[in-house]
Amino acid sequence: MMSNPRAFLEQLFHAAVRAADPYEAILHHLPQPPKGRTVVIGAGKAASQMAQAFERAWPHPFEGLVVTRHGPIAACERTKVLQSAHPVPDEAGLIAAQALMDHLTGLTADDLVIALISGGGSALLPAPPDGFGLADEIALNEALLASGAPISAMNVVRKHFSRIKGGRLAALAHPARVISLVVSDVPGDNPAFVASGPTVPDESDAEEALRVIRDYRIDLPDRMIESIKNAAAPRPGDTVFAGNEVHVIASARVSLEAAKALAQHNGVHPLILSDSIEGEARDVGRMHAAIARQFAGNSDFTKPMVLLSGGETTVTISGGRYGKGGRNTELLLSAALDLQGVSGITALSADTDGIDGSEDNAGAFCDAETVTRIRANGGDARAFLAGHDAWSAFSSAGDLFVPGPTGTNVNDFRAFLLE
Structure with a gap:
């Protein structure tokens, strides 16, 4: 197992940002x-x-x-x-x-x-x-x-x-x-x-x-x-x-290729799913979780591997009420619900400009225990998702990703690491 999967995903993010210098x-x-x-x-x-x-x-x-x-x-x-x-x-x-x-x-x-x-x-x-x-x-x-x-x-x-x-x-x-x-x-x-x-x-x-x-x-x-x-x-x-x-x-494609090259250099097999994924953030999150589970459980694919994608999802506000967050945190909270208890998968979803929504985070990390950490701090991950309040969910779990403004913007960056 990788000693610090979050640090590795953060390295991939910064490689993607540097490619858009x-x-x-x-x-x-x-x-x-x-x-x-x-x-x-x-x-x-x-x-x-x-x-x-x-x-x-x-x-x-x-x-x-x-x-x-x-x-x-x-x-x-x-x-x-x-x-x-x-x-x-x-x-x-x-x-x-x-x-x-x-x-x-x-x-x-x-x-x-x-x-x-x-x-x-x-x-x-x-x-x-x-x-x-x-x-x-x-x-x-x-x-x-x-x-x-x-x-x-x-x-x-x-x-x-x-x-x-x-x-x-x-x-x-x-x-x-x-x-x-x-x-x-x-x-x-x-x-x-x-x-x-x-x-x-x-x-x-x-x-x-x-x-x-x-x-x-x-x-x-x-x-x-x-x-x-x-x-x-x-x-x-x-x-x-x-x-x-x-x-x-x-563009997002150039940045994903840079992340791919860094993954290969570190002995991790990369696969770019797409640089232009659109759709409702929570639906795209579930789709990424499903793909990650499929690859993780299939011995035909070399591990460790990282699934990379870009694009810009959307968040449809229902009922006119919403909390704190952005499309990347909402996407990842949806994925986290489907990945709870699935060991060996760590994910990062972040905006390459360093700010997701209106808060100071670029996005968030999730793994098999994210939903458990939210619950341990008195939260309900599904309720947070329903209220478009993913920032609060990840904040309570200590899973926010806050690199600060990056000075560029080539859309969203997603990386799902499978060990």
């Missing part, structure tokens, strides 16, 4: 400096780290402004860093979104815009249509988060209720050329879905946004529905995007 990724995608000005913009959970990396890599003059969430940020010397709220937008976000739009005024065809985009930008850049305010943006965001819709579907709706998303920020820069460097946190790595694509348009239209609202029974006011119905997002073939470039510079 902004400096190395940006360094390999830098363009030639333009004749005119270089203007840097950015938005997302990794915006300050990406800006810091860009400053190291770019020796030429530039003017930079990026938006990231409240909390610790990477120190930048030449880039102004604004902060706003995630996952629920705030007034600072309205100010920051307007500042980004103002930052792109008066550009010419000789100028270059470099956009540093990472996950989380949807909430960080609230810019509702004319006639709507912050309260409307918050109401939409909360309704989407509670709907259980996948991130790609949520972002279709978001970009049809915005003055900045869906390529609109890049359109403001015209006729300057825009190069978008994207750290992907979405299954499939479609850059138009990351942060709702402020600089990357896609083919979705208002009818698709309305279909998402209908299919996931998202309850929105009539005036908001009417605004979305009449929204006209710019299309990829629009001339304002001619000459622009988009590069996905880091």
